[in-house]
Amino acid sequence: MSDAIVFEDVSKFYGDVLGVNRVNLSLPPGITSLVGPNGSGKTTLMNLMTGLIRPSRGSIRILGMTCDEPEKFFRLVGYCTQFDSFPKGLTGYEFLYSYLLLFGYDRTTCDELAWKAIANVGLTEAAHRKAAGYSKGMRQRIRLAQALVHDPRILILDEPLNGLDPLVRAETIALFRSFAKRGCHVILSSHVLHEVDIISDQVVLMSGGYVVAEGKIQDVRDEIQDQPMQILIRCDRPSELAARLFQQDHVVEARLHKDRLGLVVKTSSPSRFYLLMNKIALDGIGIESVAPVDDDVNSVYGYLIGTEEAAR
Amino acid sequence: MAVYKRSYRSYSGPMTPAWSRFLVLYRASRRALFRSRGSTAFFVLCFFFPLLCVLGVYANSNLAAISFLGERASQALRLDINGTFFLVYLTVQSTLSFILTAFIGPGLISPDLANGALTLYLSRPMSRAEYVLGKCSVLFIILSEITWVPGLVIFAVQASLAGWHWASHNMWIATGIFLGSLIWILVLSLLAMALSAWVKWRIAAGAFLLAVFFMGGGFAQAINSVLRTKQGYLLDISNLVSVIWRDLLRAQNDASVPAGEAWVAVLAFVGLCLLLLVRKLKANEVVR
Amino acid sequence: MKQLWRAQAAAVIRLELKKTLFARRGLWIYFLAFAPVALFLAHSLVEIHLHGVRREMARRMSRPLTEADFAAVHEGMTRDEVVAVLGRPAASRMQVRTTVKGPGQVELTPLESLQYSDGRTELIVWLRNGTVAGTGTTSGISLGQDSHVFAGVFQFFFLRLAVFFGCLGIFMNLFRGEMLDKSMHFYLLAPIRREVLLAGKYLAGLLAATVIFASSTALQIAAMLVQFDSNAIDQYLYKNHGFAEIASYLGITVLACVGYGSVFLAAGLLFRNPIIPAAFVLIWEAANPILPSLLKKVSVIYYLKSLCPVQIPIDPAMPPLIALLVSNAQPISAYVAVIGLFVLSAAVLATSMKLVHTLEINYTTE
Numbered sequence: 027m028s029d030a031i032v033f034e035d036v037s038k039f040y041g042d043v044l045g046v047n048r049v050n051l052s053l054p055p056g057i058t059s060l061v062g063p064n065g066s067g068k069t070t071l072m073n074l075m076t077g078l079i080r081p082s083r084g085s086i087r088i089l090g091m092t093c094d095e096p097e098k099f100f101r102l103v104g105y106c107t108q109f110d111s112f113p114k115g116l117t118g119y120e121f122l123y124s125y126l127l128l129f130g131y132d133r134t135t136c137d138e139l140a141w142k143a144i145a146n147v148g149l150t151e152a153a154h155r156k157a158a159g160y161s162k163g164m165r166q167r168i169r170l171a172q173a174l175v176h177d178p179r180i181l182i183l184d185e186p187l188n189g190l191d192p193l194v195r196a197e198t199i200a201l202f203r204s205f206a207k208r209g210c211h212v213i214l215s216s217h218v219l220h221e222v223d224i225i226s227d228q229v230v231l232m233s234g235g236y237v238v239a240e241g242k243i244q245d246v247r248d249e250i251q252d253q254p255m256q257i258l259i260r261c262d263r264p265s266e267l268a269a270r271l272f273q274q275d276h277v278v279e280a281r282l283h284k285d286r287l288g289l290v291v292k293t294s295s296p297s298r299f300y301l302l303m304n305k306i307a308l309d310g311i312g313i314e315s316v317a318p319v320d321d322d323v324n325s326v327y328g329y330l331i332g333t334e335e336a337a338r
Numbered sequence: 339m340a341v342y343k344r345s346y347r348s349y350s351g352p353m354t355p356a357w358s359r360f361l362v363l364y365r366a367s368r369r370a371l372f373r374s375r376g377s378t379a380f381f382v383l384c385f386f387f388p389l390l391c392v393l394g395v396y397a398n399s400n401l402a403a404i405s406f407l408g409e410r411a412s413q414a415l416r417l418d419i420n421g422t423f424f425l426v427y428l429t430v431q432s433t434l435s436f437i438l439t440a441f442i443g444p445g446l447i448s449p450d451l452a453n454g455a456l457t458l459y460l461s462r463p464m465s466r467a468e469y470v471l472g473k474c475s476v477l478f479i480i481l482s483e484i485t486w487v488p489g490l491v492i493f494a495v496q497a498s499l500a501g502w503h504w505a506s507h508n509m510w511i512a513t514g515i516f517l518g519s520l521i522w523i524l525v526l527s528l529l530a531m532a533l534s535a536w537v538k539w540r541i542a543a544g545a546f547l548l549a550v551f552f553m554g555g556g557f558a559q560a561i562n563s564v565l566r567t568k569q570g571y572l573l574d575i576s577n578l579v580s581v582i583w584r585d586l587l588r589a590q591n592d593a594s595v596p597a598g599e600a601w602v603a604v605l606a607f608v609g610l611c612l613l614l615l616v617r618k619l620k621a622n623e624v625v626r
Numbered sequence: 627m628k629q630l631w632r633a634q635a636a637a638v639i640r641l642e643l644k645k646t647l648f649a650r651r652g653l654w655i656y657f658l659a660f661a662p663v664a665l666f667l668a669h670s671l672v673e674i675h676l677h678g679v680r681r682e683m684a685r686r687m688s689r690p691l692t693e694a695d696f697a698a699v700h701e702g703m704t705r706d707e708v709v710a711v712l713g714r715p716a717a718s719r720m721q722v723r724t725t726v727k728g729p730g731q732v733e734l735t736p737l738e739s740l741q742y743s744d745g746r747t748e749l750i751v752w753l754r755n756g757t758v759a760g761t762g763t764t765s766g767i768s769l770g771q772d773s774h775v776f777a778g779v780f781q782f783f784f785l786r787l788a789v790f791f792g793c794l795g796i797f798m799n800l801f802r803g804e805m806l807d808k809s810m811h812f813y814l815l816a817p818i819r820r821e822v823l824l825a826g827k828y829l830a831g832l833l834a835a836t837v838i839f840a841s842s843t844a845l846q847i848a849a850m851l852v853q854f855d856s857n858a859i860d861q862y863l864y865k866n867h868g869f870a871e872i873a874s875y876l877g878i879t880v881l882a883c884v885g886y887g888s889v890f891l892a893a894g895l896l897f898r899n900p901i902i903p904a905a906f907v908l909i910w911e912a913a914n915p916i917l918p919s920l921l922k923k924v925s926v927i928y929y930l931k932s933l934c935p936v937q938i939p940i941d942p943a944m945p946p947l948i949a950l951l952v953s954n955a956q957p958i959s960a961y962v963a964v965i966g967l968f969v970l971s972a973a974v975l976a977t978s979m980k981l982v983h984t985l986e987i988n989y990t991t992e
Contacts, residue, residue, distance in 0.1 A: 040988075073987065076815060077814070078811055078814055078815070078986065078987040079986045079987060079988070080984065080986055096816075096817050096818060096819055096820070097627075097630065097817045097818075097819065098817070099817065100815060100816055100817035100818075101817050103815075105811075105815050107811055107815075109808050109809075109811055109987075109989065110808075111807055111808040111809045112809060112812070113641065113645070113804075113807075113809045113812050114645055114649060114807065114809070115644070115645065115648070115649070124637065124640075124641050125812065125816060127633075127634075127637035127640070127641075128634055128637050128638070128813070128816035128817070128818050129634075129816065129817055130629075130630040130633040130634055130637075130817075437905075440901050440905070441901075444901075539806050541802075541806070541898070541899045541901060544899065544901035545791075545794065545795075545798075545901055545904055547901075548901060548904060548905060548908075549791050552787055552791075552908065553658070553787055553788075553791060556782065556783040556786070556787040556788075557661060557783065557787075559782065559783060560662060560665060560779045560782075560783040561665060563775050563778050563779055564662075564665045564666060564669045564775055564779060565665070565668070565669055565672075566767075
């Protein structure tokens with residue numbers, strides 16, 4: 027059995043409207059973030075993965091399975107959707123309990139699993155209140171509980187941190203991490219790039235229904251050749267270093283950091299730049315640290331999607 | 339706050355006059371309706387029967403024009419242009435207007451309530467009465483276009499062919515067409531809007547509209563059968579309106595309900611719809 | 627696997643039954659189903675009251691009367707002759723009619739009505755100027771008459787409108803309602819075959835509809851019978867095939883739920899707007915008698931009508947809109963009707979299975 031989530035030439039059209047187009051992906055275990063502006067196709071991709079919608083073209087296999095085998099498929103997959111509604115009249119506990127009954131578990135098991143998941147998301151006290159009457163954060167938590175309740179191997183989470191307070195946010199992120207550590211898949215979408223940066227093992231950047239980039243964020247950054255890489259050098263003589271750097275043709279820009287204790291350099295060839303830095307260090311300029319400043323999701327997003335959005 | 343002070347300018351351009359502001363809602367709804375090809379096609383279909391009636395009236399007054407069809411066919415096509423003729427016209431067009439209302443009506447208010455748009459409307463310079471008037475005018479104008487307007491055109495064609503004498507002697511027919519259509523439009527519009535305001539789902543409101551007419555008629559029959567009475571007919575709104583039409587167009591009454599009782603029952607029904615509508619919309623009014 | 631499917635279907639039924647039977651939005655279905663019960667009950671209460679009045683009148687008579695005594699009264703008899711035949715009346719009312727004959731000329735006519743009763747039938751004798759001008763009898767309604775009325779209400783109102791619209795509400799809600807509520811994904815994300823989900827939902831809808839409408843049928847019959855004495859009821863049940871009739875009505879109600887349920891379940895999957903299929907099915911069912919023989923069979927009412935124990939002719943005074951709905955279909959044998967209805971429902975459900983397999987969540991366009 028494959029351990030990847032594989033999209034093969036997947037397209038989805040809603041009539042004349044493009045959902046996603048020609049998506050080819052192979053997502054390994056770990057935390058994968060889908061990043062992109064509104065309407066870029068993130069939710070469509072998640073709905074396609076879980077069979078809530080069918081691809082107009084192509085195929086999707088999750089650990090070698092398709093959603094046409096629901097008895098096996100949905101025991102492995104847990105999906106926390108963005109749909110903010112619940113079956114009429116159910117309490118938080120009943121919502122999970124009824125969901126578990128659909129798995130064919132006996133009542134005792136359903137009861138135990140439901141309470142465990144409720145405790146996991148900190149809703150024990152509110153468990154017997156109507157789910158529809160929950161606050162936004164509580165509704166998000168009970169949806170998370172639904173995705174986790176059957177201990178799936180693949181967690182698909184659409185904007186899972188929306189509406190959560192900072193404490194619960196931190197706990198939830200820790201939960202995702204522990205999940206990924208066990209070799210499971212966590213696929214999430216988020217608008218908060220800072221959080222994506224912290225938690226993701228890899229990202230899928232989407233724009234206008236197309237996958238713009240995918241992979242580890244540093245690898246993606248390295249692939250963006252048309253944008254010179256920005257590197258912050260902490261050193262004792264930044265002006266002298268700047269003078270040395272300007273002699274190199276691959277250095278596009280060098281400016282003093284605002285605290286005047288370092289230099290921000292833009293280079294079109296990071297590999298040649300790092301070789302040069304070794305040489306400079308040997309020449310006696312005291313270099314404390316060399317670190318790229320634009321290989322985070324935020325910068326990559328800006329380079330790849332910001333420009334596309336602006337071009338529209 | 340600084341941003342507000344520097345950049346906010348209230349709108350100072352030309353404004354729709356207050357008296358016709360309700361028509362903004364009408365124009366928007368009409369545009370939305372005719373964006374659907376199905377609705378447009380059905381609307382066009384609604385003119386087929388009036389056109390047939392005009393041709394019938396013309397042929398009736400110009401038998402020479404259809405003489406090529408032969409004597410028997412010409413005789414068969416002979417029509418008595420009287421109250422009964424226009425009663426048939428009203429019956430056909432009212433059925434079509436009912437179907438059109440089932441399409442348009444449920445979507446008039448329920449989406450505004452479901453999406454919180456009513457509060458937005460009422461926070462603009464628009465009162466509840468103007469809102470109701472605006473929404474009501476959608477059905478009123480569109481249904482008028484397929485009921486009394488073509489009806490009066492047929493009457494005018496007949497009057498022009500038969501002469502002033504006929505027209506002056508049969509002016510009650512024109513009044514009957516106009517008043518009969520008006521009462522039907524009023525019933526349909528207010529019922530559709532009341533259902534649209536009280537039933538959250540647009541499509542459920544449509545189903546209820548269907549049920550009110552058919553179930554009302556059926557239950558009226560059941561009451562009459564079980565209780566051995568004729569009072570059940572007072573619940574059958576389509577039959578009540580039909581009695582009013584017969585009265586207005588001086589056609590033979592089926593004697594289910596006296597015309598006076600029919601008028602009172604229909605007006606009570608209209609009042610009830612209006613009350614339901616106002617009650618539902620009241621909760622959403624923004625106090626300015 | 628079959629055990630899992632059974633457990634899953636049971637879970638679906640449990641959830642859906644709760645939603646259908648106890649939801650506030652479904653109250654109108656109860657109203658629809660139980661309105662005829664209220665009607666029959668009201669009728670029975672009125673009849674019980676009138677029966678009491680007649681019995682009381684009979685008690686006040688100077689001697690027990692028979693129908694032969696009533697028949698002995700004829701026009702032209704004097705008041706004294708009537709009293710000689712029937713005795714002192716239970717009640718009498720006098721009035722004087724004034725007729726203007728001309729200027730200053732007024733004719734006064736004394737009128738009197740005498741009321742007699744034998745306990746079941748009431749006789750009214752009208753006297754003008756002291757002689758009998760006419761007689762009239764009003765009797766209590768017989769069980770035969772009422773069962774005939776029940777047959778009419780059952781066929782023309784209950785079956786074709788109440789069960790029809792009730793099933794529309796219940797079965798459309800199963801899939802389309804969840805789409806509108808944006809909660810359909812709850813089921814579609816569970817490890818349950820969509821076919822099992824459909825079967826579970828259909829059975830839940832059927833169970834709910836059967837409970838509501840079959841109990842309404844039973845209560846209507848009970849409400850109709852409550853006014854009659856035990857002898858009349860025994861006669862109806864044991865000698866006039868009453869039990870068989872009641873069983874037929876209950877069976878037809880269940881079959882109507884089976885048939886209409888399958889049709890509206892499929893329509894809920896196929897259409898976004900139930901007005902269109904509802905109106906279409908309503909017209910299709912109404913037009914059944916004029917359809918070609920093959921198309922006739924693709925109709926629920928075609929089979930149900932044939933199973934009804936009492937055939938009711940259409941009242942010519944019925945308004946056109948209702949007359950359109952109650953046109954009679956050609957009867958077929960009960961055996962063929964039941965099998966035919968099941969085959970039709972099975973075919974519609976098989977189509978629904980195909981539809982549900984490709985069902986997609988698309989809340990935004992609802």
